[in-house]
Amino acid sequence: MRFGALLGLHGLVIRVDDLAAAERELREALGLSVLRRTRREVVLGEGPELFVRLRQAAGARPPVVEEIHVAVRGLETRAGRPDALGGLAVVRRVSGSTLWVREFRSEPGPSWRKRRTRSRPRRPRSR
Amino acid sequence: MAAPARRSPGGRGFGAVLLDLDGCLIDSNDAHARAWQRALERFGHRVGFGRLRMQIGKGGRELLRDFVRPAEHHFLAGAMGAVQTRLYLERFGREVRPFPGAAAAVRGMRRAGLPVVIASSADRGALERALRRLRLADAITGFTCADDVRKAKPFHDVFSLAIRRFRLGARRPVAIGDTPYDVAAAHQIGLPCLGLLSGGFPPKSLASADGVFDDLAQLWRGGRERFA
Numbered sequence: 115m116r117f118g119a120l121l122g123l124h125g126l127v128i129r130v131d132d133l134a135a136a137e138r139e140l141r142e143a144l145g146l147s148v149l150r151r152t153r154r155e156v157v158l159g160e161g162p163e164l165f166v167r168l169r170q171a172a173g174a175r176p177p178v179v180e181e182i183h184v185a186v187r188g189l190e191t192r193a194g195r196p197d198a199l200g201g202l203a204v205v206r207r208v209s210g211s212t213l214w215v216r217e218f219r220s221e222p223g224p225s226w227r228k229r230r231t232r233s234r235p236r237r238p239r240s241r
Numbered sequence: 242m243a244a245p246a247r248r249s250p251g252g253r254g255f256g257a258v259l260l261d262l263d264g265c266l267i268d269s270n271d272a273h274a275r276a277w278q279r280a281l282e283r284f285g286h287r288v289g290f291g292r293l294r295m296q297i298g299k300g301g302r303e304l305l306r307d308f309v310r311p312a313e314h315h316f317l318a319g320a321m322g323a324v325q326t327r328l329y330l331e332r333f334g335r336e337v338r339p340f341p342g343a344a345a346a347v348r349g350m351r352r353a354g355l356p357v358v359i360a361s362s363a364d365r366g367a368l369e370r371a372l373r374r375l376r377l378a379d380a381i382t383g384f385t386c387a388d389d390v391r392k393a394k395p396f397h398d399v400f401s402l403a404i405r406r407f408r409l410g411a412r413r414p415v416a417i418g419d420t421p422y423d424v425a426a427a428h429q430i431g432l433p434c435l436g437l438l439s440g441g442f443p444p445k446s447l448a449s450a451d452g453v454f455d456d457l458a459q460l461w462r463g464g465r466e467r468f469a
Contacts, residue, residue, distance in 0.1 A: 124316050161285060163316035185316045200320055218320040220327075221283035228285035 115204045115215060118188025125159070125183030125214075127167040131174045140166055150225065161228040162199035162218065181212045189217035198223040254469035256412035258350055259403050259432070262361040263297070264419030264440025265457055266343045267371050269329075270297045271441070272336040276329035280321055281308060298420030298440070300362040300393020301325060326364055333370060340439055342458025344375045349461055351380045355468055356412065358403045359384035362393035362422075382407050395422035397429040404432075413469070417460065421446045435460060 130136040137156050140146060146158040149165060159165030169180065185201075194202035194217065201216035221227075263269045274294040281288050288308055296304045301322035305314055309321070350357050359381055361368055365388045372378050385406065390398035404410050416427035419440025424447060427434035436450030437457060447453050452467075454460040 121316060124312075160310065160312065161317075164312045187319065200317075218317050219323055220320055221280075221324050227283075 115193050115206070116190040117186035117215065117217070119186060121185040121187060123182065124163055124185045124216075125165045125167070125181070126179060127169065127181035127183075127212075129169045129171045129175075129178045129180050131171045131177075133168055133170045136168050136177070140168070149228065162201070162222045162226045179211050181214060182208070183214040183216060186215055186217055189215065199226050253413060254467055255355075255415035255433070256469040257356045257358070257407075257409040257414040258468075259358050259360040259400050259409075259414055259416045259427075260347070260457075261298075261416075261418035261420075261423050262359050262363055262368060262371055264442075265340070265417060265437050266347070266359075266375055266377070267337050267339050268439070269337045269371070270294065270419075272332060273297045273325075273329060275336070276325045276332070277304070279328050280325035283324060284309075284313070284317065284321055294441075298362065298418070298422040298442075299395055300387045301364070303362075303393060303395065322364065326367055329367060330370060333367075333374075337371075337374075339375055340456055340458070342461075343439075343456065344377055344380075346457045346461035347375075347377055348380050350468070353465075353468065356382040356407060356409060358382050358407050358409070359386075360399045360403045360416070361386050362399065364388055394420075395425040397426045397432075400426055400432055401430055404430075415451075417457070419447075421449075424450045435464070 133156065137158065140158055146166065149157040149159050154170040155168060157165055157167045189202055191202065193204045197203045199216065200220045200222040201218045203214050203216040206213045263273060274290055274297050277293045278288060278290055286308060296307060302318045305318050305321060347357055359368065361384065363386055365386050368384060368386045385399045385403040387393040389402055392398050400416055404414060414432060416423060416432050416434040417437065418424065418434060419437045420442055424434045424436060433451040436447035436453040437460065438444060438453065439456035444453060454464065
């Protein structure tokens with residue numbers, strides 16, 4: 115796997131035993147909104163660029179980071195596969211977690227599209 | 242409408258031209274704004290055409306700073322730009338027209354011995370497509386574009402690189418552009434800039450240009466004596 119530059123971490127998938135508590139704590143701590151929700155998982159964040167996906171664990175266990183998503187620039191094209199986030203991604207197993215190395219290249223698929231927002235002009239700071 | 246253009250510093254004529262593409266050679270600013278509007282919508286942003294239209298002329302990354310959040314900008318600006326270019330090129334044939342007399346003016350400059358370098362914030366694909374349409378590939382000395390620099394207009398980098406790459410520093414170059422971002426970029430490095438109203442920006446937005454003309458054909462017809 116080759117790429118030009120590492121842009122940063124943009125997503126985590128965490129398995130938790132108390133989905134509701136983890137969601138509440140993360141929303142309070144980071145102010146993240148809910149991108150989508152099912153009975154067994156909730157995706158918090160703004161869109162593909164920044165998300166935390168919480169999955170319900172089968173029983174009472176310590177939280178486990180299942181997936182780590184990082185964004186890069188200049189990913190060697192042959193290595194990657196298109197994904198639903200609008201990226202080209204390479205997947206590796208790293209110490210029990212799955213590492214996704216992704217270059218964003220196009221618009222996200224429907225499941226990752228944020229609700230449309232009307233952007234407002236920036237207001238100059240008052241002195 | 243034409244305001245007088247200053248001569249180059251020292252009173253001698255300008256000896257090389259750094260020419261913007263969109264709004265100068267091709268009537269494409271509206272098409273770029275529409276493509277940005279559609280691209281941003283695909284990423285969940287609804288932005289009015291008028292707001293985007295006033296930002297055309299900036300590089301994609303610079304334009305996006307006003308419309309997306311910092312994390313989106315950091316991770317998705319490249320993808321947003323790629324989608325915008327794709328959407329723009331899909332409609333290029335239908336929506337974009339060369340300005341009458343603009344390509345002929347470039348050929349006239351070339352015949353007069355002036356090196357002409359296209360210095361644009363567009364990406365390479367869009368620029369090469371336009372040059373093919375204009376049949377200007379053989380008439381220009383070369384080009385610099387957004388892909389060549391870290392920061393596109395309103396930063397000076399495409400102009401600085403053009404001067405360096407084509408060794409124009411000693412030839413008293415002048416920039417020609419249609420947006421306030423061309424003027425700002427040129428003036429950052431002390432480069433004179435002639436403004437064109439063909440890009441649809443209001444005359445007052447080009448007030449700091451070193452001369453304002455209706456379009457490139459008029460500039461070359463009426464301002465020829467300003468060139469060496």
